[in-house]
Amino acid sequence: xxxxxxxxxxxxxxxxxxxxxxxxxxxxxxxxxxxxIIAGEDATAESxxxxxxxxxxxxxxxxxxxxxxxxxxxxxFGVSIFSNLPVTRLMAQxxxxxxxxxxxxxxxxxxxxxxxxxxxxxxxxTFVDRAVMIFAVMGFAMPVFLVAYVLIYIFAVxxxxxxxxxxxxxxxxxxxxxxxxxxxxxxxxxxxxALIARITRASMLEVLSQDYIRTAxxxxxxxxxxxxxxxxxxxxxxxxxxxGIGIALLISGxxxxxxxxxxxxxxxxxxxAVLKRDYPIVQGLILVFAAVKxxxxxxxxxSYAFLDPRIRY
Amino acid sequence: xxxxxxxxxxxxxxPGRFGTFVRRNxxxxxxxxxxxxxxxxxxxxxxxxxxxxxLSPVNRLxxxxxRWWFGTDQFGRDVFARTIHGARVSLLVGLLVAVASAFxxxxxxxxxxxxxxxxxxxxxxxxxLMAIPSILLAIALITLTRPGLAIVITAIxxxxxxxxxxxxxxxxLSIRAQPYVESAIAGGTRGARLLTRHILPNTLAPLIVQGxxxxxxxxxxxxxxxxxxxxxxxxxxxxxxxxxxxxxxxxIAPWTILIPGAFLALTVLAVNLLGDGLRDRLDPRLAxxx
Amino acid sequence: MNVLEVRDLxxxxxxxxxxxxxxxxxxxxxxxxxxxxxxxxSGCGKSVTALSILRLIPPExxxxxxxxxxxxxxxxxxxxxxxxxxxxxxxxxxxxxxxxTSLNPVxxxxxxxxxxVVRHTGVSWxxxxxxxxxxxxxxxxxxPRRRLQEYPHQLSGGMRQRTMIAIALSCxxxxxxxxxxxxxxxVTIQAQILDLMLELKEKLGTAIIMxxxxxxxIAETAQRVVVMYAGRKVEEASVDQLFAQPxxxxxxxxxxxxxxxxxxxxxxxxxxxxxxxxxxxxxLNQPIAGCAFAPRCPFATGRCRAERxxxxxxxxxxxxxxxxxxxVLEAAA
Numbered sequence: 001x002x003x004x005x006x007x008x009x010x011x012x013x014x015x016x017x018x019x020x021x022x023x024x025x026x027x028x029x030x031x032x033x034x035x036x037i038i039a040g041e042d043a044t045a046e047s048x049x050x051x052x053x054x055x056x057x058x059x060x061x062x063x064x065x066x067x068x069x070x071x072x073x074x075x076x077f078g079v080s081i082f083s084n085l086p087v088t089r090l091m092a093q094x095x096x097x098x099x100x101x102x103x104x105x106x107x108x109x110x111x112x113x114x115x116x117x118x119x120x121x122x123x124x125x126t127f128v129d130r131a132v133m134i135f136a137v138m139g140f141a142m143p144v145f146l147v148a149y150v151l152i153y154i155f156a157v158x159x160x161x162x163x164x165x166x167x168x169x170x171x172x173x174x175x176x177x178x179x180x181x182x183x184x185x186x187x188x189x190x191x192x193x194a195l196i197a198r199i200t201r202a203s204m205l206e207v208l209s210q211d212y213i214r215t216a217x218x219x220x221x222x223x224x225x226x227x228x229x230x231x232x233x234x235x236x237x238x239x240x241x242x243x244g245i246g247i248a249l250l251i252s253g254x255x256x257x258x259x260x261x262x263x264x265x266x267x268x269x270x271x272x273a274v275l276k277r278d279y280p281i282v283q284g285l286i287l288v289f290a291a292v293k294x295x296x297x298x299x300x301x302x303s304y305a306f307l308d309p310r311i312r313y
Numbered sequence: 314x315x316x317x318x319x320x321x322x323x324x325x326x327x328p329g330r331f332g333t334f335v336r337r338n339x340x341x342x343x344x345x346x347x348x349x350x351x352x353x354x355x356x357x358x359x360x361x362x363x364x365x366x367x368l369s370p371v372n373r374l375x376x377x378x379x380r381w382w383f384g385t386d387q388f389g390r391d392v393f394a395r396t397i398h399g400a401r402v403s404l405l406v407g408l409l410v411a412v413a414s415a416f417x418x419x420x421x422x423x424x425x426x427x428x429x430x431x432x433x434x435x436x437x438x439x440x441x442l443m444a445i446p447s448i449l450l451a452i453a454l455i456t457l458t459r460p461g462l463a464i465v466i467t468a469i470x471x472x473x474x475x476x477x478x479x480x481x482x483x484x485x486l487s488i489r490a491q492p493y494v495e496s497a498i499a500g501g502t503r504g505a506r507l508l509t510r511h512i513l514p515n516t517l518a519p520l521i522v523q524g525x526x527x528x529x530x531x532x533x534x535x536x537x538x539x540x541x542x543x544x545x546x547x548x549x550x551x552x553x554x555x556x557x558x559x560x561x562x563x564x565i566a567p568w569t570i571l572i573p574g575a576f577l578a579l580t581v582l583a584v585n586l587l588g589d590g591l592r593d594r595l596d597p598r599l600a601x602x603x
Numbered sequence: 604m605n606v607l608e609v610r611d612l613x614x615x616x617x618x619x620x621x622x623x624x625x626x627x628x629x630x631x632x633x634x635x636x637x638x639x640x641x642x643x644x645s646g647c648g649k650s651v652t653a654l655s656i657l658r659l660i661p662p663e664x665x666x667x668x669x670x671x672x673x674x675x676x677x678x679x680x681x682x683x684x685x686x687x688x689x690x691x692x693x694x695x696x697x698x699x700x701x702x703x704t705s706l707n708p709v710x711x712x713x714x715x716x717x718x719x720v721v722r723h724t725g726v727s728w729x730x731x732x733x734x735x736x737x738x739x740x741x742x743x744x745x746x747p748r749r750r751l752q753e754y755p756h757q758l759s760g761g762m763r764q765r766t767m768i769a770i771a772l773s774c775x776x777x778x779x780x781x782x783x784x785x786x787x788x789x790v791t792i793q794a795q796i797l798d799l800m801l802e803l804k805e806k807l808g809t810a811i812i813m814x815x816x817x818x819x820x821i822a823e824t825a826q827r828v829v830v831m832y833a834g835r836k837v838e839e840a841s842v843d844q845l846f847a848q849p850x851x852x853x854x855x856x857x858x859x860x861x862x863x864x865x866x867x868x869x870x871x872x873x874x875x876x877x878x879x880x881x882x883x884x885x886x887l888n889q890p891i892a893g894c895a896f897a898p899r900c901p902f903a904t905g906r907c908r909a910e911r912x913x914x915x916x917x918x919x920x921x922x923x924x925x926x927x928x929x930x931v932l933e934a935a936a
Contacts, residue, residue: 018441023453030457037457125663137589141582143533145540145556146574153567164564211704217659218699219719219770220691233709252448256537260560274452274543282453290444308709309754 077284098265117200139194148187203235344586355400362394402551410531418477426485439475447472518595525588616665627834640825700783702763713751738769833895
């Protein structure tokens with residue numbers, strides 16, 4: 001098992017290398033003069049040259065790459081063009097809200113989606129199932145910002161139950177922290193929930209038609225035991241896979257959700273960086289988000305062994 | 314002593330062909346119908362609506378009424394006109410991204426399926442691209458270029474291509490492993506013939522299905538980018554831009570956001586429904602996995 | 604005294620192509636400790652009969668539309684689902700055709716046996732695991748303590764079917780329904796499993812319904828036989844009667860389809876050709892006017908195609924549903 005994990009960790013290196021090479025060359029190969037674009041519409045020749053020097057674009061590409069990679073490996077993501085602060089420090093300041101938002105979304109989505117998927121499969125072709133499927137199909141088509149604004153309109157503007165926007169760190173008390181996370185998490189989670197619910201239903205339906213479920217029923221076991229132990233454990237692999245795939249969705253959604261709810265997280269940092277064309281920050285964020293995604297997929301691959309005894313490494 | 318031919322089967326009642334089609338493929342029908350209506354509205358936008366750019370400061374932030382069906386925005390522009398014109402941008406982006414991704418993905422997928430040596434490299438690159446959340450990849454590209462429709466489309470195509478490549482490649486590999494294809498190769502069938510007779514026909518259905526999903530995803534990403542201010546130039550009335558511009562006035566004029574948002578959701582829904590229906594009909598193997 | 608009595612059982616499936624009458628008025632009795640064989644081609648309704656007895660037909664596809672199933676006089680068809688659950692695996696249990704897929708791949712053998720024991724006897728989990736070990740010993744699985752911890756994929760097909768038998772018998776049921784228990788197994792394993800079932804039946808006094816398409820299995824295990832065709836019972840007799848004097852053309856057809864290596868054939872100097880029954884099982888989604896077997900029957904007359912033959916007792920304990928019994932028996936003589 002340890003050997004397998006080590007091997008898989010090693011296998012993520014080429015993927016990360018591709019990501020690194022991609023973000024590096026994106027800047028160098030972008031059409032036009034990136035330095036001029038980054039410097040802004042009415043930049044002088046000097047300021048463009050300054051940007052070029054800052055990004056190291058004035059040296060031979062290979063040399064640039066070696067220096068860049070050497071720094072990257074040491075955890076040096078460069079400095080922001082505008083604030084001159086190290087990218088890593090800027091990211092560290094913004095990590096907490098994003099982690100809080102993503103984890104609460106994950107929690108809400110998984111805790112809601114799996115039960116509704118299971119119930120839909122159990123009550124297949126009934127009203128409940130149809131309702132779940134309609135939710136799943138609609139939810140998957142919903143843009144995050146639409147859901148966010150509808151929720152704000154209902155629960156913050158009309159009912160005044162929850163704050164319209166903003167984020168309070170957990171240090172300021174549990175309820176203010178939770179209060180601020182509810183609407184963003186639900187908004188961000190709807191699409192994710194739809195995806196997981198749909199896969200749960202499909203996977204459960206396939207499992208429920210298997211012979212061993214008939215065997216379980218022939219033993220007179222309680223419905224809960226048949227559904228939640230005999231069926232769900234068998235249906236788990238595709239569900240967990242899709243939870244992993246959905247992380248990408250979540251990360252993309254974080255950028256928009258944080259903008260709508262004015263949450264000072266990594267997503268907001270990304271948007272600010274894009275608007276200021278602060279490429280070092282964008283590049284650092286891509287590397288971090290890609291690494292997170294790759295690691296989560298790794299964790300999911302490893303979890304298969306615990307879900308299905310037939311899988312051995 | 315012979316079995317008597319069983320001709321007792323009463324002919325089934327025959328509903329109209331169209332009725333049968335709708336009953337068997339409700340998602341294709343409703344998705345398709347919705348999409349046709351949206352496309353028609355988008356094409357007819359100039360004749361259907363007022364000028365989406367005309368400013369009318371007197372009529373700022375008017376709620377939906379008989380005169381302004383969807384209300385007006387903070388500059389007094391007609392939200393109905395802007396929303397219908399916005400459909401043009403979304404549908405165009407969706408279509409172009411889907412077509413471009415399908416072609417590039419098909420080409421790369423075929424190359425990967427055919428040439429083992431290239432396969433490893435290309436697939437590693439695809440894995441890398443897939444590791445980057447698509448909206449971030451698009452954002453990165455946009456940071457470095459001047460805003461424009463072409464760059465938005467390119468930025469969305471890049472992260473969508475790996476999905477298509479994977480589908481095409483797996484089809485090519487599975488077809489090449491089929492006994493009948495192996496025997497055809499052994500019998501001297503040449504590469505080109507193999508491609509046109511066996512491989513291309515088999516990739517068509519999954520490619521169309523995948524194309525609809527790419528289209529839906531592209532429309533969502535485009536709106537997201539515009540919403541973040543990193544999409545098509547702000548003067549273009551795309552749904553994302555309309556929503557982005559309505560943000561500050563959301564509490565007093567929610568229609569500027571909810572209506573274009575609903576249109577976007579409806580369009581994506583229509584394309585997804587069409588995709589689901591086509592998948593069930595064209596590609597049962599894929600359907601079983603969903 | 605009959606432990607189980609099935610009366611006019613009818614199970615229909617509701618499909619897009621119409622109502623499929625999978626079981627269409629079947630009756631039989633099962634005496635305490637008896638083995639009753641149900642035989643017929645695939646699609647004749649024998650498995651559906653078994654699933655109907657336990658009410659395991661998926662409700663979204665079909666249901667029991669008529670008749671009754673009496674377990675010691677209590678009608679299972681009318682029982683609330685919760686009471687029915689207390690009967691499944693406890694008083695009536697079932698083993699299935701596919702040992703490879705009938706056990707849950709992600710649960711240990713121990714769990715799968717013990718959960719049945721806990722469910723129906725209410726003992727503690729550890730006591731149930733002890734019982735599970737005992738059952739594995741009873742079905743002659745070596746090293747049962749280790750096997751309890753293992754998963755189905757670590758067991759051979761024969762061992763899995765033994766495990767299924769262990770589960771089924773773990774609560775001393777009055778009735779065991781075995782649906783083609785040996786069909787999926789190797790020939791040598793088949794004999795072992797049948798021997799095991801017979802041995803346990805003697806030991807535990809369980810009555811068995813043995814469902815099979817294989818008359819050889821019937822001959823080895825059963826005392827009485829029900830022959831089914833197109834959802835109906837066409838003949839019922841003791842095993843001896845049936846093999847000595849099959850009265851329904853369909854039963855005769857089935858018998859001709861068994862390979863024989865007996866002396867008669869040796870004398871004739873040639874192996875008799877294995878005969879098939881011409882034609883196919885009729886579609887069950889339209890009502891069949893006369894005898895369902897008529898289209899395939901060499902004895903069929905106009906009456907056979909128009910009128911459904913009633914079940915008539917030709918000898919004590921031997922009944923047959925055929926208009927032409929006299930001609931059939933004559934032809935055989």
